[in-house]
Amino acid sequence: MNKHYIDADKQMRKLEETKRLKSVEDKQVSSEVFDDKTLKVLYKLANKGYIRSLNGVISTGKEANVFLGIDDDDNPVAVKIYRVMTLDFKKIKEYIAGDPRFKSHGNNTRQIITAWTQKEFKNLSRLYKLGLRVPEPYIAMENVLVMEYLEYSDDDNSAAPPLSKAKLDNASEVFEEIIDFMDVAYNKAHLVHGDLSRYNILLSHGHPYIIDVSQSTLDSHPSSRSLLERDIKNILYDSKKFKLNLTYEYVRNRIIKND
Numbered sequence: 001m002n003k004h005y006i007d008a009d010k011q012m013r014k015l016e017e018t019k020r021l022k023s024v025e026d027k028q029v030s031s032e033v034f035d036d037k038t039l040k041v042l043y044k045l046a047n048k049g050y051i052r053s054l055n056g057v058i059s060t061g062k063e064a065n066v067f068l069g070i071d072d073d074d075n076p077v078a079v080k081i082y083r084v085m086t087l088d089f090k091k092i093k094e095y096i097a098g099d100p101r102f103k104s105h106g107n108n109t110r111q112i113i114t115a116w117t118q119k120e121f122k123n124l125s126r127l128y129k130l131g132l133r134v135p136e137p138y139i140a141m142e143n144v145l146v147m148e149y150l151e152y153s154d155d156d157n158s159a160a161p162p163l164s165k166a167k168l169d170n171a172s173e174v175f176e177e178i179i180d181f182m183d184v185a186y187n188k189a190h191l192v193h194g195d196l197s198r199y200n201i202l203l204s205h206g207h208p209y210i211i212d213v214s215q216s217t218l219d220s221h222p223s224s225r226s227l228l229e230r231d232i233k234n235i236l237y238d239s240k241k242f243k244l245n246l247t248y249e250y251v252r253n254r255i256i257k258n259d
């Protein structure tokens with residue numbers, strides 16, 4: 001038996017003395033993300049009441065898996081677990097290096113992934129405090145982020161779909177809200193999303209919610225202006241898919257002022 005399994009086994013037994021995090025060992029919850037260090041983090045979060053159980057996978061992305069969890073008050077939560085193995089550490093180090101909020105971590109992958117998760121938590125907090133539509137962040141611990149679960153609607157509690165898969169009756173309003181978001185994020189939170197597109201915007205209760213902000217940069221970052229222009233172009237491209245006639249100048253002038 002290799003070390004990974006021995007450690008995981010030891011932790012499973014330790015669970016008898018500690019609070020039980022139900023269904024981590026369930027077949028429906030992919031085992032690949034639960035290396036022994038991640039398991040430890042999940043148990044700590046269980047002991048703190050942030051997750052009582054994990055109830056299946058919402059998404060398996062390139063860099064992270066997102067699970068539907070239930071907290072101690074029976075509320076659903078979204079649990080994003082960054083996968084140590086598949087992260088693009090070169091890209092991450094460039095983003096962290098340009099951000100004065102994070103000090104350099106050399107080549108320690110565990111520290112880099114923790115900084116990356118903290119970065120997503122801090123960016124979400126900054127946006128959420130301004131009243132912007134992002135999932136409310138609850139806690140970040142090592143490679144795990146727990147946040148508000150976004151549901152589709154009151155009648156349909158399934159996970160909010162990305163705009164890439166959503167049908168919109170109110171496309172014009174939704175895109176105006178996205179542009180408002182970009183305006184407040186840039187001019188008040190001083191953040192540029194950096195990977196904004198229909199894949200990172202979820203439709204919840206008829207409104208667009210922006211997710212996946214780990215790579216979002218402060219406006220002082222050397223690449224922030226080019227990332228913002230790329231975000232604008234992506235949103236314009238997406239708006240055409242919904243048959244809207246927004247122009248580049250219109251969107252740009254709403255966001256970049258005094259230029």
Ligand SMILES: Nc1ncnc2c1ncn2[C@@H]1O[C@H](COP(=O)(O)OP(=O)(O)OP(=O)(O)O)[C@@H](O)[C@H]1O
Nearest residue numbers: 058059061062063064066078135148149150159212
């Ligand atoms: N708070 C949330 N509530 C509901 N669903 C969510 C939430 N956060 C993320 N998701 C779901 O998980 C998916 C992946 O989330 P996210 O983009 O943050 O992770 P990612 O690993 O960076 O994804 P990818 O690599 O595919 O871009 C989203 O498209 C969405 O379907």
